[in-house]
Amino acid sequence: MIPGQFEYVRPGDLDEALRILKDREGEAKLLSGGYSLIPLIKLRLAQPGLLVDLQDVTGLDGISETDDHLRIGARATHRQINENEIVADRYPMLHEATALIGDPQVRNWGTIGGSIAHADPASDWPALLLATGATVVCRGQSTEREIKARDFFVDTFTTAIEPTEVLTEVRLPRRPRLAGGAYNKLERKVGDFATCGAAVAVQLAGDGRIVWAGVALTGVAESPFAATDAEALLQGGTPSEDLFRGAGAAAGVQARPAADVRGSVEYKRAMAAEMTVRSLRSAVARAQAYA
């Protein structure tokens, strides 16, 4: 697998990266961890004329909490996020999900920005962002857009990013009291992409009812998607196994899986329901404990 020829540049700051993207629009491609892009180039499924390596660009890293959101820089690796103290302490859903991405090598190199810009329907980050109501920040030469995750993932490998923009950070709503989230992923073997994954985030009221729920699925549609029928069913409900089973069934029906080596359509629908139920149980238990 020998790639075609391409030029390579390593800009030192974001303005320079944006200028290059504008000057070489149509042929330049950003490079972050390279764990999705390099295989595509080797297989000649992508043939960019110029790779713009982001590794020296400052300001795209770091993880911090503001008054209203958790900010994750686009260049943060899955491992850095997994090992971050704020994430481990207050965002268990992200902590458990990042431990399930690929293998240690993938987690050391792969970045959150690269993962969501790539928008593989089998990747884990999109469902986490859809379920939590996250936003994605994209910078152009003279523009900055904050895009809701639900408007960001357009189709298979297609997002709302313009070719002249750089995704700079992801913002997840700061976790309030009585809120919790969980991610369950079914994989054939350790390190595999998901057969199916379910991300669930809930906010409870003081009386224990669910006042807000986000449910999103990995690997069971042509693009990452929010299971809105399950969300509607959960809204206002009192947590119970029956409610969870009903929401799981709704998520399974709304899934649009394709049969492949990971299973039949019927199997994937059943697993979408089951992963949703498991994530609901954990998310609600975590919300109840976070008083």
Ligand SMILES: Cc1cc2nc3c(=O)[nH]c(=O)nc-3n(C[C@H](O)[C@H](O)[C@H](O)COP(=O)(O)OP(=O)(O)OC[C@H]3O[C@@H](n4cnc5c(N)ncnc54)[C@H](O)[C@@H]3O)c2cc1C
């Ligand atoms: C063996 C293997 C197993 C894997 N298993 C999993 C798994 O279980 N779950 C999972 O979710 N993923 C998995 N992955 C994918 C992995 O997480 C990748 O790291 C990720 O998909 C891409 O991130 P990256 O930083 O490597 O991006 P790159 O490969 O560098 O880039 C990917 C795409 O994003 C664009 N891009 C990158 N950064 C930006 C930016 N800041 N702004 C705009 N566009 C940008 C690039 O131009 C390119 O189109 C696996 C990969 C491999 C090779």
